Amino acid sequence: MKYVEEFRDPEKAQILLHEIDKLVSEIDIAKQRPIAIMEVCGGHTHSIFRYGLEGMLPKEIELVHGPGCPVCVLPMGRVDDCVAIAARPEVIFTTFGDAMRVPGSQKSLLQAKADGADVRMVYSPMDALALARKNPEREVVFFAIGFETTIPSTALTIQQAKAEGVKNFTVFSNHITIVPTIKAILDSPDLQLDGFLGPGHVSMVIGTQPYAFISRHYKKPLVVAGFEPLDVLHSIWMVLKQIREGRAEIENQYARIVPEEGNSPALAALSDVYELREFFEWRGLGSIDHSGVRIRAAYRDFDAEARFAMPNIKIADPKSCQCGEVLKGVIKPWQCKVFGTSCTPEAPLGALMVSSEGACAAYFQYGGIKRREAVS
Amino acid sequence: MCLGIPGRIVAIDDAQRKLATVDVSGVKRQVNVACIVSDDHPVESCVGDWVLVHVGFAMSRIDEAEAAETLKVLTELGEAQAEMEAMRLSGTV
Numbered sequence: 155m156k157y158v159e160e161f162r163d164p165e166k167a168q169i170l171l172h173e174i175d176k177l178v179s180e181i182d183i184a185k186q187r188p189i190a191i192m193e194v195c196g197g198h199t200h201s202i203f204r205y206g207l208e209g210m211l212p213k214e215i216e217l218v219h220g221p222g223c224p225v226c227v228l229p230m231g232r233v234d235d236c237v238a239i240a241a242r243p244e245v246i247f248t249t250f251g252d253a254m255r256v257p258g259s260q261k262s263l264l265q266a267k268a269d270g271a272d273v274r275m276v277y278s279p280m281d282a283l284a285l286a287r288k289n290p291e292r293e294v295v296f297f298a299i300g301f302e303t304t305i306p307s308t309a310l311t312i313q314q315a316k317a318e319g320v321k322n323f324t325v326f327s328n329h330i331t332i333v334p335t336i337k338a339i340l341d342s343p344d345l346q347l348d349g350f351l352g353p354g355h356v357s358m359v360i361g362t363q364p365y366a367f368i369s370r371h372y373k374k375p376l377v378v379a380g381f382e383p384l385d386v387l388h389s390i391w392m393v394l395k396q397i398r399e400g401r402a403e404i405e406n407q408y409a410r411i412v413p414e415e416g417n418s419p420a421l422a423a424l425s426d427v428y429e430l431r432e433f434f435e436w437r438g439l440g441s442i443d444h445s446g447v448r449i450r451a452a453y454r455d456f457d458a459e460a461r462f463a464m465p466n467i468k469i470a471d472p473k474s475c476q477c478g479e480v481l482k483g484v485i486k487p488w489q490c491k492v493f494g495t496s497c498t499p500e501a502p503l504g505a506l507m508v509s510s511e512g513a514c515a516a517y518f519q520y521g522g523i524k525r526r527e528a529v530s
Numbered sequence: 531m532c533l534g535i536p537g538r539i540v541a542i543d544d545a546q547r548k549l550a551t552v553d554v555s556g557v558k559r560q561v562n563v564a565c566i567v568s569d570d571h572p573v574e575s576c577v578g579d580w581v582l583v584h585v586g587f588a589m590s591r592i593d594e595a596e597a598a599e600t601l602k603v604l605t606e607l608g609e610a611q612a613e614m615e616a617m618r619l620s621g622t623v
Binding site for chain 1: 533534536538547562564565566567568580582584585586587589590592593594596597599600601603604605607608611
C-alpha cells in the first residue's frame with residue numbers, strides 16, 4: 155500500500171530510536187523525572203501499542219495516552235438516548251461499528267439490536283442516507299460521532315440530503331472538537347506534560363494554526379504526527395529536539411497529509427451545517443465548554459434531537475470506573491481497580507475498554523511488557 | 531473511523547455529486563471527493579490521485595513531494611549516524 159510500507163521500515167526505526175536515546179541523554183530534566191509526552195489522538199495510541207513502540211523507547215520517556223478517542227469519551231446518557239431512538243418501531247438506527255458495544259446505563263446498541271431494535275452498522279454516513287432513500291416509509295437516524303476528522307463527512311451528507319429533499323433522514327450529532335479539550339487538559343492541575351503529539355487527521359481538516367496557543371501561552375511543543383510507526387517515532391524525536399533546544403513550537407511531521415491551512419471545502423461544509431454548543435459532556439472528563447457542535451437551525455429538519463423526544467438524562471459513570479483519570483493520564487490503565495477483572499474488551503464497563511483506540515483496550519491486548527516492567 | 535486508508539481514484543462516477551470510485555488495495559468503493567476538489571483541481575482531474583479515505587470521503591490528497599521529503603529526512607539521519615559511527619571507529623571523534 156502506497157505510503158504505508160515506506161513508513162514501517164524497521165531499519166529506519168532503529169536509526170530513530172538511536173537518535174531518540176541520544177537526545178534524551180542530552181535533556182537535563184530527564185535525569186530527575188520522565189519526559190511526559192501526550193499523544194492526544196486514539197489513533198496514535200493504537201499505533202503505539204500495535205507496533206510495541208512504548209517498549210522500544212528509553213524509560214526516560216513516558217507516553218501519556220490522551221482523550222482523542224470519540225467512542226471512549228461518549229457519556230452513558232448519550233448511549234441511552236441512542237437506545238431510546240432505536241427502540242421506536244419506525245426507526246432504522248445506523249451507527250459506525252465502533253459504537254455498537256459502548257455500554258449505556260441499561261444496554262448497549264448491540265444489546266438493543268439483540269432485543270429487536272433495527273440497529274444497522276454502516277461504514278459511511280452516505281450509506282445511512284442511501285438506506286433512507288431505499289426505505290421511504292422508515293425513519294433513518296445516523297449516529298454521528300468523531301472529531302473534526304469525521305464532522306465534514308456528516309456535514310456533506312446532511313447538505314446532500316437537503317439538496318435531494320430527503321424527508322426521512324436525521325442525524326443524532328455527538329461530534330466533538332479537540333482544541334478546547336487540549337486546553338482543558340493543559341489547565342488540569344494534576345497533570346504535568348512536556349509536549350504533545352498532535353492529531354494527524356483532525357489537523358488535516360483544521361490545519362496547524364488552531365494549536366498556536368499551546369506554544370504561545372503554555373510554552374509546550376506540539377508536533378502534528380502521522381500514524382505509521384516511523385511517523386510516531388519521528389514525531390517523538392521532533393518533540394524531544396524542541397525540548398533540548400528550549401523551543402516550544404507547532405511543527406508538522408505529517409505534511410504529506412496535513413496542509414498548514416487545513417482543508418477549506420471540509421471547513422466550509424462544517425461551518426455551514428454546524429455551530430458550537432455552549433458545552434458538551436465527556437465521559438470521564440465532565441463538561442467542557444465549546445467542545446461539541448450542534449446542527450444549525452437551517453438544517454433542523456435533519457437533526458434527530460429536534461425530531462425525536464429523547465431521555466437526555468445525565469448518567470454518572472460507574473463508581474468503580476476510573477476512565478477519567480486514565481483519559482487525563484493521571485493513572486495508567488492497569489492501575490484502574492477494575493482493569494482486566496470486571497472490565498474487559500468482551501464485557502467493558504468503561505468506554506476505554508471498548509474501542510481499539512481506547513488506552514485500556516490497547517493495554518489489555520498489547521501492553522504486557524511495559525506493565526510487567528512497571529510492576530517489577 | 532479516525533485512521534483512514536490510502537487509495538487511488540480510478541474513475542469519476544458522478545461529477546455533479548462529486549462521486550468517484552477509489553481502489554484500496556484491490557477493493558473498489560464509491561467515495562465522495564468534495565473535500566479534495568477546487569477550481570484548480572476539478573473533479574475531472576482527480577483520476578490517478580492518491581487520497582486518504584475516511585468513512586467514505588476522500589479527505590486529503592497525499593502530497594507525494596512531502597512524503598518523499600519526510601523519507602529523505604529519515605534517510606539523512608541514518609547517513610549522518612553511519613558517518614558518525616565511521617568517524618568514531620577511525621578515532622577522529
